[in-house]
Structures are given as C-alpha cells and as structure tokens.
Amino acid sequence: MNTNRKITSTWLLWPALFMLVAFFLIPTLDILRASVYDPEFTTKHFVKLFGSNVYLEILWRTIRLSLIVSLICAVIAYPVSYFIVLRPRKQQIFFLFLVFIPLWMSVLIRSYAWMVVLGREGLINAIMIGLGFTDQPVKMLFTTGAVYIAMVQILLPIQIVTCYSAMSEIDFDLMRAARILGAKPWQAIRRVFLPLSLDGTVTGAIIVFMLSMGFFITPALVGGRKDIMMANLIEFQVNQLNWGFAAAISIVLLIATVISVFIIKRLAKTLTRRLVGGGSA
Template sequence: MQRFGSLLLLPGLALIATFLVVPSVDTLLSSAFDPEFSAKHFIALWERTAYFQVLARTITVALVVAFLCALIGYPIAYYISQQPPKTQVWLLYLFLIPMWMSALIRSYVWIVLIGREGIVNNVLMSISLIDTPLKMMYTTGAVYIAMVQIMLPIQVFNSYSAMKDVDPDLIRAARVLGARPGQAMRRVFLPLSIQGTSTGAAIVFMMSTGFFVTPALVGGRQDIMLGNLITFHVERMNPGFAAALGIALLASALIGVIFIKKMGSLIARKLV
C-alpha cells in the first residue's frame, strides 16, 4: 500500500522535473557555457551596477505587491469565508473570472481607466474636481495598482483556503474558556490562517518578479524590471547574458520566498 502511495507522486515529480528542474538547469548551463565554460556573464553582471539596481527594484516591487495583496486579500477572504456556502461560491467566481483573462488585456484596461484621456480623468473633470488631467499613467503607482489587481485573486484564494481549514470548534472553545471575540480572533484564528496568507504572498511575490508586460505598459522608464532586460537581451541575440540575469532573478526570488515564509511563521508565533 505504501509503495502504491509512492507511485502516485511520480506524475507530480515528473511535471516538476519537466517544467521546473530541467529549464532551470538549462538556463544555468546557458549562462555558464557560451559556448565554453566561463563566468564572464556573471562578472559582467557584477560589474554593471545598473543591473543590480534593476534587480533591487524588481524585488522591491514584488515585495510591495505581495504585501499589498496580503493586506487587501486577507479581509476579503475572511468576509467570503463567513458567508453562506452558496454565496461563497458566487463570490469566489467573481475573483475567478478575471483570472481567465490575459494579464496583457487587464493591463490595457488600466490605460483606458487612468490614461490622460481615460475614464477617471474625464469623470473628475466633468464634475469639476480637476481642471487639467492628472498624471496617473507611466508612474510607479500605476505599476503597483495594475499588478495588485492582477495578483489579488491568487492571494484571496490562498487565504480563503487556509481559513476554511480552521476548525470553528476551536473558536467556540476559546469563547467558552473566557476569550472575548477579538481575543479568539487574534489568538486562535489569525495564527492558524496566517500560514496560508504567507503562502499566498510568497506565490504572489514569486510571480511578480517575472512581470515585464505590465510595467512596460503602465510604468515609466524608472519602472523597468529585470524581465524587461531579459527580453531585451534575448531579442539582441545575447542568450548567455539573458540566462545569467535569469539565474540572478531566480536566486533572489527564492531568497524572497524563504523570507516571506519565515516572516509568516514568526508572526504566527507572536500572535499566540
């Protein structure tokens, strides 16, 4: 029986090897063998501080997006989890539907909304709140808004899943033992659900590090991310250096994921 259970892991392991391990190893080999073994691409990356600035900006943007998604998504997920089952299904559908749309399309929508002649500026000018259009496009704020809107459903689903795993009897037991509603929420519900929230934030962070279309569409020159540079070098037929940038991004993203998970565990322990 135990051997049969181990066999069930094989399809998942095969998928991980095919779509994660093999591409990562191939990227590493491409960065180190161009065509012979050399560390020239990593040396060039180390010597060009501009690339480190872009890498730092990429990680910073991803961390901010992950934090905002966790901050906004947690109360939304909690509200959904407290609704009747049928209402929960429909509310989850509202977050699921945008995920079926391309991130490119959702990024273009923000151009229509917050562009110089977009809907927001037209409405504000029509009600005389402003005299001239506000500059909302091609700013860092626009990048954050667009990326949070794209990634928020992932955070909500992860937080909601963690909350549904919390046994309601534990909350009732805390109330019976004299805990006030706020205490039961802080000392029981939050620590048990925060791990799912940190997992969602880690996923959002990891995916956000790879964004390049959205910053290119709604951000300015100061908002270029490492994905844009990787695309640039691939188009310029410089795959070795592009692979080195990819390895640097992957290593930084893994460190960020570990940091987020550690912070989630630390917060959970502090709340108990």
C-alpha cells in the first residue's frame, strides 16, 4: 500500500521533471556546448571574452546595476509591505491589487512612459520650468539614474509581493512574546520581525537581481551610452550569427548570476545572525 503510493507520486513528478529537462537543462547544456565547440573544441570565445576589458567592464556594470536596482527595490518594498501587512485583510487585497496594476503593462510601454515623464520636454521638466525652478530643462532621461528609476518601477511589484507574503506569514504574537521577554519595541523588530521578514526580502531581491541581469530594453531606451548590459552584447552577437561567442557570454552571465546569488544569500545569512545574536544595546 505504502510502496504503491510512493510509485504513484513519483509518476506525478514525471511531467515536471520532463519539462525541466526538456526546456531548461538541455538548452542550457546546449548553450554550454556551443560555447566550447565551434565546431571543434575551442576556448577561443572565452579567451576573447576575458581578454578584453570591454566585456568584463560590461559584466561588472551589469552586476552593479542589478545589485543597486535590487537594493533600491528591497529598501522601498520593505516599508510598503509592512504597511500593507498591518492593514485589515480586505484592505490588504485592495493594496496588493494596486501594486499589481503596473504588471499588466508591457515593459516596453512602461519604459516609453518613463521617456515621456523624464524627457527634456517631458512632464517633470515642464512642471519645473512652469513653476520657475529652472529655465533650462534638466537632463534626466538618458542617464543611469533614469535606468534605476525605470527598472525599479518595473520590478518593484515583484519585490513587494514576495516581501509581503513573507511578512504575512509572521505570527505577530512573536512580537508580543519578544516584548514580554524583555525586548523594547525596536529590539523586538530588530531581533524578531526583521530576521523573519529578511528571508522574504532576500528572496525577492534575488528574483529582482536575476531579472535585472537579463534586462536590456529598458537600459537601451532610457539609459545613457554607458548603460550597456550583457544581454545587449548577447543580442548583438546572435544577430551577427556568432552563436559561439553569444553562448560564451550567456554562460559567463549565468555563472556570474549564480555566484552573485550565492554571495547575496551568504551576506543575508550573516546579517540575520548579526541581528539575532548581536548585543542588545
């Protein structure tokens, strides 16, 4: 009986496993293969990649941009999620609905919308000139700052939803428990609420980070000339039919993402330990 049930449940896993292998593992392995066989075994693509400052510079810029975007998202989403989680149930649904609305619009349209808002003759400049704060339009569009703004706006809902769901699982009695055991309000937040919600924040930040690593439309539309992402390079090389080199860039991007995620997780763990165990001052 028991063994029977076990067999049935492994059967149920098969479709998911098949999907994973067919649509994730095999393509990834194929990209890995394409990066080192062109057509014979070669390391030339990686030699070229690591031999040139350009690609490493762009890799570093991509990582840095993604880190900053996920950090900003995390910092903004935290109090927003906290605010939502403290509302009564019905209001929570309403606020989450508001958070979700932008997700219905395509990234391209939202990026263009930011061009309209931030442009020389855009909304903000028009208001500032109209109110006499400035007589020359301020350059906001086509700057790295604009990339941050647009990407944060695009990715923030994902962070809020992840963060909120982690917070909503926290038993608020734990805060009372901390208080009665001797914690001042901020100590209860720091040692109990923060470490418990950090997990969701970090998960959200990692999702945002990974999505950012693959972004290219938004930086290309609202960014400056230096806002080139790894994905832009991949797109260029694919269009040039340089599959091998494109594959090599993809592999490097993948590895860089995995390593970064690993580091983020470790840092978060250390931070949590600090928050929990640190001095009570």
